[in-house]
Amino acid sequence: MPVDTPASSATRPHVVIVGAGFGGLEAAKALRDAPVRVTLVDRNNYHKFQPLLYEVAMAGLEPDDIAHNVRNIFQGNDTVHFRLGTVVGIDTNARRVHLKGGDPLGYDFLILAAGAVSNDFGIPGVREHGYPLKNVPDAVNLRNHILRQFERYDRRGGEGQSGALTFVVVGGGPTGVEMAGALVELFDTLNDDFADFDIREQARCILLEMQDGLLPPYQQSLQTYTQRVLEERGVEVLTNTAVEQVDAEAVHLNDGSTIPSQTLIWAAGVKASPVADMLNTEQARDGRVVVEPDLSVPGCPSVYAIGDMAAIEGADGFEPQLAQVALQSGRHAASQIRRRLDGAETEAFSYRDYGQMATIGRNAAVAEFAGGITFKGVFAWLIWVVIHIAKLVGFRNRLSAFVNWAYNYFTYSRSARLILDMVPISDDIPMEVEEVDREVKARLEEVKAEV
Amino acid sequence: MPVDTPASSATRPHVVIVGAGFGGLEAAKALRDAPVRVTLVDRNNYHKFQPLLYEVAMAGLEPDDIAHNVRNIFQGNDTVHFRLGTVVGIDTNARRVHLKGGDPLGYDFLILAAGAVSNDFGIPGVREHGYPLKNVPDAVNLRNHILRQFERYDRRGGEGQSGALTFVVVGGGPTGVEMAGALVELFDTLNDDFADFDIREQARCILLEMQDGLLPPYQQSLQTYTQRVLEERGVEVLTNTAVEQVDAEAVHLNDGSTIPSQTLIWAAGVKASPVADMLNTEQARDGRVVVEPDLSVPGCPSVYAIGDMAAIEGADGFEPQLAQVALQSGRHAASQIRRRLDGAETEAFSYRDYGQMATIGRNAAVAEFAGGITFKGVFAWLIWVVIHIAKLVGFRNRLSAFVNWAYNYFTYSRSARLILDMVPISDDIPMEVEEVDREVKARLEEVKAEV
Numbered sequence: 001m002p003v004d005t006p007a008s009s010a011t012r013p014h015v016v017i018v019g020a021g022f023g024g025l026e027a028a029k030a031l032r033d034a035p036v037r038v039t040l041v042d043r044n045n046y047h048k049f050q051p052l053l054y055e056v057a058m059a060g061l062e063p064d065d066i067a068h069n070v071r072n073i074f075q076g077n078d079t080v081h082f083r084l085g086t087v088v089g090i091d092t093n094a095r096r097v098h099l100k101g102g103d104p105l106g107y108d109f110l111i112l113a114a115g116a117v118s119n120d121f122g123i124p125g126v127r128e129h130g131y132p133l134k135n136v137p138d139a140v141n142l143r144n145h146i147l148r149q150f151e152r153y154d155r156r157g158g159e160g161q162s163g164a165l166t167f168v169v170v171g172g173g174p175t176g177v178e179m180a181g182a183l184v185e186l187f188d189t190l191n192d193d194f195a196d197f198d199i200r201e202q203a204r205c206i207l208l209e210m211q212d213g214l215l216p217p218y219q220q221s222l223q224t225y226t227q228r229v230l231e232e233r234g235v236e237v238l239t240n241t242a243v244e245q246v247d248a249e250a251v252h253l254n255d256g257s258t259i260p261s262q263t264l265i266w267a268a269g270v271k272a273s274p275v276a277d278m279l280n281t282e283q284a285r286d287g288r289v290v291v292e293p294d295l296s297v298p299g300c301p302s303v304y305a306i307g308d309m310a311a312i313e314g315a316d317g318f319e320p321q322l323a324q325v326a327l328q329s330g331r332h333a334a335s336q337i338r339r340r341l342d343g344a345e346t347e348a349f350s351y352r353d354y355g356q357m358a359t360i361g362r363n364a365a366v367a368e369f370a371g372g373i374t375f376k377g378v379f380a381w382l383i384w385v386v387i388h389i390a391k392l393v394g395f396r397n398r399l400s401a402f403v404n405w406a407y408n409y410f411t412y413s414r415s416a417r418l419i420l421d422m423v424p425i426s427d428d429i430p431m432e433v434e435e436v437d438r439e440v441k442a443r444l445e446e447v448k449a450e451v
Numbered sequence: 452m453p454v455d456t457p458a459s460s461a462t463r464p465h466v467v468i469v470g471a472g473f474g475g476l477e478a479a480k481a482l483r484d485a486p487v488r489v490t491l492v493d494r495n496n497y498h499k500f501q502p503l504l505y506e507v508a509m510a511g512l513e514p515d516d517i518a519h520n521v522r523n524i525f526q527g528n529d530t531v532h533f534r535l536g537t538v539v540g541i542d543t544n545a546r547r548v549h550l551k552g553g554d555p556l557g558y559d560f561l562i563l564a565a566g567a568v569s570n571d572f573g574i575p576g577v578r579e580h581g582y583p584l585k586n587v588p589d590a591v592n593l594r595n596h597i598l599r600q601f602e603r604y605d606r607r608g609g610e611g612q613s614g615a616l617t618f619v620v621v622g623g624g625p626t627g628v629e630m631a632g633a634l635v636e637l638f639d640t641l642n643d644d645f646a647d648f649d650i651r652e653q654a655r656c657i658l659l660e661m662q663d664g665l666l667p668p669y670q671q672s673l674q675t676y677t678q679r680v681l682e683e684r685g686v687e688v689l690t691n692t693a694v695e696q697v698d699a700e701a702v703h704l705n706d707g708s709t710i711p712s713q714t715l716i717w718a719a720g721v722k723a724s725p726v727a728d729m730l731n732t733e734q735a736r737d738g739r740v741v742v743e744p745d746l747s748v749p750g751c752p753s754v755y756a757i758g759d760m761a762a763i764e765g766a767d768g769f770e771p772q773l774a775q776v777a778l779q780s781g782r783h784a785a786s787q788i789r790r791r792l793d794g795a796e797t798e799a800f801s802y803r804d805y806g807q808m809a810t811i812g813r814n815a816a817v818a819e820f821a822g823g824i825t826f827k828g829v830f831a832w833l834i835w836v837v838i839h840i841a842k843l844v845g846f847r848n849r850l851s852a853f854v855n856w857a858y859n860y861f862t863y864s865r866s867a868r869l870i871l872d873m874v875p876i877s878d879d880i881p882m883e884v885e886e887v888d889r890e891v892k893a894r895l896e897e898v899k900a901e902v
Contacts, residue, residue, distance in 0.1 A: 071644035084602040151535040193522035
């Protein structure tokens, strides 16, 4: 009796997914049991839980709490394969994705989920002197820098240290608010570390926002609450304020004033990943690929763009760049591929907004759910903590993040206060070799000057 | 009534301790309540638990499990102050320690506890191509490299990959044995990650030892057991074998043979920290400062050298470079300073050997206690685990390490399989700027070629 041989997986349609963030990972999961082969490409071997990157930068969590090995997620699954690689070109005619230093990947369907990168809006000095926060090395690097500023200040007894302990956070969206709230908590921990000077008096956290309130998309009452809590905790909030220029020692504002500071944390905005530029199709002002209602790229029905790199028309302009949009659009693209395989018409995507939330720090958060229900304070913070732990990938990450948070909560400490003598390699894609060189050199010079 | 003012701490004798490893930290703790001011200098802001560095390199633990912020240890203590700094010179006449980029520190007593650095014994290519394992960035870098080797192999379908998955560990002491044992366990985890090839067949771990058995200072039966267990688990053990030369693609041995390999893990030996060279006093062949019986430096009764950087005469030559020796000599130096302050004579140090242990991997370890009592197997392994968790500094580190180990034990996984796009800055002291540049450039080139 002949052995029953399943159809070889090599003959199945090949789906390439670029990016293992929320959108790409969700799409891959949705195709796990589909009659396809999936290759999930990312330049890192881990999925990072981006909403908690700021906690790594502020020494509250460690990288392994928020990052999860991608291969581990798909262990034992025959459909989804992972490929570590950097996309340097897309040929939609030949249906090929070009990878740096490797053979191109042919595809039958392509899902682009490369996300977004930091956007300096061309403001002079931000690229050279600003600290972005889009990936794990960024976060570790910012943590190292902040901790070094305090060590340096201590060593020099505070002399000639104008602005050494002034930390300017630019951008009053959730990332900026969360960062500022966590930073003043870090000040409290460090105040116990450094006996020789009063950090609560010497260190400043200034939060800049161009618009006239923090968390612009939230209801007015939550905006007011957020600003009040941050100010009570010591954050100096400047609204209607923009950065004109930055140098190594100061941040220059649009009102002509100057803040002496050696640390500009850039949470002012993002633009689409450079992968979006590889398609030769219409892009929004921030580089996002303008997609058809079914999320396919115009003229390329087998190519889908989702998440932060897609400009998806919604009721009020393009949908926001949120985890929820990425997850839902990832699922949608996967199900369109299934429909195509079944010979069915594709469907239009529609985003279902369940609400949004942001934490301000210990015992304080704001949340706004569908139907206009809002929460603020301790209850919102508890919801925030529970949801964020629940959404981390993998039991070990959840347990480890829980342990760290519980420890920090009860000890009023931020436990990950390690300065690692390592410098990041930027993950802008595709960066020129000379640029990497320059960047690493610059960071290295800085580190050497400080040590 | 006048307020009772305690003697200003500024008038107390100043003790400078260089190095926050086992020895320096123990000395600082022993002086916590002494009538002195202590400045503890280290070039990192954390104490690292060196015996578990290999677990970080082998993706079993994360850096924050084995590293603990030094300031945190002395929070609330008025006697001990921490200073982040790199020692670049010692002036025993003027009683000053010179720090890179900062004012010199004057001292009344000096404890040198700068430890040891990797020793390439001048073997060509080891410095350029070998992976040392003496600090946390080393460990993270080695972890990144090992994981990248598998990603690279997978991407190229194994073609032209001679030696890509051959990992050569040099040195059959505890570090080499622990590393080899952990590496074959990592192979098992990765075998589930990579479906396209059989790692148990493709990947090799070769352990080289110059002498004719592993763990030379242990009893013969434990040596034999160690080798047998490692070989059963897939490690190829080559004794009586030395490395002649290394290049990017191969390790050349003293018997004329060549092992194609892109990874040489260097656990063959150490030499004293370059701080030992700053004293102009007698040094042992490996650079250690030859000390007086009371651990003071000859001719400098106020300067003590302890731990891995001190050559301490014992019953059988110099005492070994073990954590126990560092801890005991740190306590001894601290108590000599107390005696000196009390006007008493100093005492000779005598090392009390409680025994030694090494783990081979899951459920297997060897232990040898005072009085010739030995254990091997599961029981020795349990003792090893309990002691190592108990000895970690800080409750959070112990809990976190326990969680990670328990998770890995029950899931047969190594959870910290993250490739971080960061390159280390070498912490050789005092390294020339050009050397740092060259090193970072070389590592960067390597990373770029791989990504």
